[in-house]
Amino acid sequence: MKILFRMLCLVLLPLAIFAKDSVEKWARYEASFQATISGNPFVGIPFKATFSNGKISKTVAGFYNGNSEFKIRFMPEEEGEWKFVTSSSHKQLNNKTGVFMCVPPTGNNKGPVKVANKYHFSYANKERYIPVGTTVYAWTHQSTALQYLTLNTLKESPFNKLRFCVFPKDYSYVKEEPELFAYHQSKKAETIQGKTKYYWDFTSFNIPFFDSLEKRIDQLDAAGIQADIILFHPYDKKRWGFDSMGYENDLVYLQYITARLASFKNVWWSMANEFDFVKYKTWQQWDDYSRFVYENDPYRHLLSIHNGLEIFDNWKPYFTHASIQNCSAVEDFGRAVLYRDAYGKPVVYDEVCYEGNLPQRWGRLSGEEMVAAFWQAAIAGTYAQHGETYRMPGDTVFWAKGGRLVGTSIPRIKFIHDLQKQSNGYWQLADVWRDHQTAQVDSSEYIIYFGKKMTNQWYFNIPKKNGPLGTAKYKAEIIDTWEMTITPVNEVFEVRSESDYRLIDINNKSIRLPDKPYLAIRLKKIK
Secondary structure, X not given: OHHHHHHHHHHHHHHHHHHOEEEEOXXXXXXXXXOOOOOOOOOOOOEEEEEEOOOOEEEEEOEEOOOOEEEEXXXXXXXXXXXXXXXXXXXXXXXXXXXXXXXXXXXXOXXXXXXXXXXXXXXXXXXXXXXXXXXXXXXXXXXXXXXXXXXXXXXXXXOOEEEEEOOOOOEOOEOOOOOOOOEEEEEEEEEEOOEEEEEEEEEEEOHHHHHHHHHHHHHHHHOOOEXXXXXXXXOOOOOOOOOOOOHHHHHHHHHHHHHHHOOOOOEEEEEEOOHHHOOOOOHHHHHHHHHHHHHXXXXXXXXXXEOOOOOOOOOOOOXXXXXXXXXXXXXOOOOHHHHHHHHOOOEEEEEOOXXXXXXXXXXXXXXXXXXXXXXXXXXXXXXXXXOEEOOOOOXXXXXXXXXXXXXXXXXXXXXXXXXXXXXXXXXXXXXXXXEEEEEEEEOOEEEEEOOOOOOOEEEOEEEOOOOOOOOOEEEEEEEEOOOOEEEEEEEEEEEEEOOOOXXXXXXXXXXXXXXXXXXXXXXXXXX
């Protein structure tokens, strides 16, 4: 009988385990609780849950989801059994317990993106992440049909990161009135001198708005795209008042949105777009808000703040990377790396102007200029962000509202991304002091970029710093970054030391190049 009992236990134990709720590592676990609250359920009701798996304990904030429903969300970062217990001053929400199994990730689930190798990024599963981003500021505030067109466009593009705003924008080429807002109105809107005057209750959130936002974030995740969410921006212009809610209301908003979205693995926090153009917030407030988001995100998602003209204190410890607007930083050699060296963390040039045909100077880059910006960023060990601002009859400006992409830079951006993925590591300058054209992974691979300069001959030479030790031989390829061609060179190059700083070929060999701009050479060591 004892033997039969043990055999039965062995059979039933796995069934008991798998009968529990299960969620993949880095996916989202959710639990709901009903509670009747007198007064405003969005504020004043502390509600949180502590999750533990025996080794790790993590506390997450809950939130009110309407219809007397409170939710907690959790992103498990370790496999195995997790238990949780809630705590609240409200009896109906206090001391609720639960258990679930965290199972291995499947498919495209690589986990959230984190900082790696000081200046770069990787997924939580250690796979390299090379950001290739674009911008669609107000896409979630457009019609449902346009939002789905944008999603389909993004799925067919090379982009794996999207910057967009929580709040709507009132700016050139995006003037539409959204169907959904983040807040309920405290009283009916009025029309005064031809303009709509809104009266918001900044302590009462509109659940359908957040349901729609969360659906779009999940759809981006399914497409392999990181959601770089802009929490504030200056382009409200007193139309809705979301840029001037006041300090306490701003904190209520940040508390609510971090409680709702922190468990989404593809979320990045951008505190603001062009923070210094927001008239109603001080530098001290930005510091407070940034620290608040950091402290209220139990998973430490990537966090940045984007500048207009003045640059914020990006070296603050709660900023994981620098989000920089500066077109000149990627216009020529030796500039992009300066921000990286100054901040000692990854640099993403989230605005380098946009490819398009707008009259504004920021919206009329050529495709060649946009591609060159990506190359200048890449060889410096930094990252550029795309944006498209073509205005055509019957179409949208993609950067503002989404829709279709028509620019010439996109396949070339994919081309450089593919080259980076083919490498065995991250690109970075081989000699940051003296050679701003030569990037390397290590001594096994070099990329020399010529930019706008046209030269018909290149004599083999690479920096001695971080170079090969002893004898080394290399094969070369000519890369046409615009035509997207890779042409092998028949010669084999063998290095010798020319000076304390350069390595050249022992026979002073050179490569003949087409007389055109935007060429590069890739060198690979022969094993």
